[in-house]
Amino acid sequence: MTGSPVLLLLFYCFAIACFSLAGGQLPNWVKMTHTRTQLVMSFVSGLMLGVAFYHLLPHSITMEHGDVDRSVWWLMLGLIGMFLMLRMFHFHQHDFSGEEEVHHDHNHHDHNHQNNGVHKLSWVGIALGLGVHTMIDGVALGAVMLGGVSGHAHVTLAGFGVFLAILLHKPLDAMSITTIMEAGGWSLRSRWLANLAFALMCPLGALAFYFGVDLLTGSQDLIVAAALAFSAGAFICIALSDLLPEVHFHSHDRGKLTLVFLLGIVIAYGIGSIEPASLHRG
Numbered sequence: 312m313t314g315s316p317v318l319l320l321l322f323y324c325f326a327i328a329c330f331s332l333a334g335g336q337l338p339n340w341v342k343m344t345h346t347r348t349q350l351v352m353s354f355v356s357g358l359m360l361g362v363a364f365y366h367l368l369p370h371s372i373t374m375e376h377g378d379v380d381r382s383v384w385w386l387m388l389g390l391i392g393m394f395l396m397l398r399m400f401h402f403h404q405h406d407f408s409g410e411e412e413v414h415h416d417h418n419h420h421d422h423n424h425q426n427n428g429v430h431k432l433s434w435v436g437i438a439l440g441l442g443v444h445t446m447i448d449g450v451a452l453g454a455v456m457l458g459g460v461s462g463h464a465h466v467t468l469a470g471f472g473v474f475l476a477i478l479l480h481k482p483l484d485a486m487s488i489t490t491i492m493e494a495g496g497w498s499l500r501s502r503w504l505a506n507l508a509f510a511l512m513c514p515l516g517a518l519a520f521y522f523g524v525d526l527l528t529g530s531q532d533l534i535v536a537a538a539l540a541f542s543a544g545a546f547i548c549i550a551l552s553d554l555l556p557e558v559h560f561h562s563h564d565r566g567k568l569t570l571v572f573l574l575g576i577v578i579a580y581g582i583g584s585i586e587p588a589s590l591h592r593g
Contacts, residue, residue: 320456320521321395323474324514327452331513334482335489335506346564348372350571357572358476359550361579366472367451367543374536376524382540389544394552396440422537437491441484442512444545448477449516451542454535456521472582476546477513503575511532 371382455470488509489502497505520538527534 317521318519319470320453323452323456323470324517327474327478328510328514330478331481331485331510332349332506333515334485335502335509337482348483349564349568351479353568354571354575355480356550357575357577358395358479358579359546359575361576362472362476363543363546364552365580365583367455367539368547369545370455371536371539374458374532374539375512385537385540386544386547389447389541390548391544392541393444393545393548396443397548397552399440413507438488438509441488441509444549445481445484445509445513446516447542447545448480449513449518450520450538451483451519451546452477452513453520453541454538456517457524457531457535458539472579475582476579480549481510481513483564 326478368382368386371385372379375381415551452470480533489506492502492505524531524534
């Protein structure tokens with residue numbers, strides 16, 4: 312697939328918005344069993360880690376002209392920033408099956424995934440945290456597109472790895488919001504409006520960064536490089552401190568969960584072969 316980088320970015324944004332909207336409605340269409348949810352989370356975890364290490368961080372170092380230290384500093388800021396957000400909002404809620412899972416482990420207290428007594432406004436904190444998180448996703452997409460198309464009139468699936476990681480993660484986030492809203496007694500119309508607003512945030516973040524970076528002071532390359540490394544840190548934090556621990560608590564289906572996790576990493580690595588070569592060399 313080749314074409315204008317702007318058209319490619321618009322296609323990515325449209326697809327992400329559609330997947331996010333569909334994710335918010337998915338519980339009404341498909342029974343999201345506990346095992347299915349865990350398999351998706353394992354795969355997305357591997358994909359996000361692979362994208363962070365094989366795409367975002369190398370692209371950042373390339374745009375920093377080999378300055379690894381500066382990219383790693385921005386990566387750490389992204390990781391710590393996302394970690395603090397997770398601690399403050401605890402905005403990921405990924406068990407949509409309604410199944411009560413209690414696990415006994417000698418290193419952990421009983422881990423109960425059942426969410427009881429949901430307050431009517433419980434979704435607000437989740438939505439605020441996920442809103443900031445999805446804007447960071449948008450910045451990552453806009454930054455990797457800018458980094459990949461610099462000096463090129465046409466591109467070949469630039470930023471595809473970042474796009475795929477965001478695309479597959481957004482339905483989980485959207486389901487978190489709509490599921491909590493439904494448990495809090497919100498109407499179908501209210502849930503749909505919230506879902507629509509959330510679906511548009513990532514595309515707006517991507518487009519705002521892509522077209523607005525020139526308005527910022529300083530070198531565009533340095534700003535894009537910082538955004539890429541910061542986003543890599545955020546991706547790593549989401550995968551390691553949120554998605555994977557939730558999967559790790561479960562003793563069942565370990566083989567399947569491990570395989571799909573490794574598959575996500577392999578796919579992230581393989582995507583490099585279809586992205587522009589300029590993204591992978593200085």
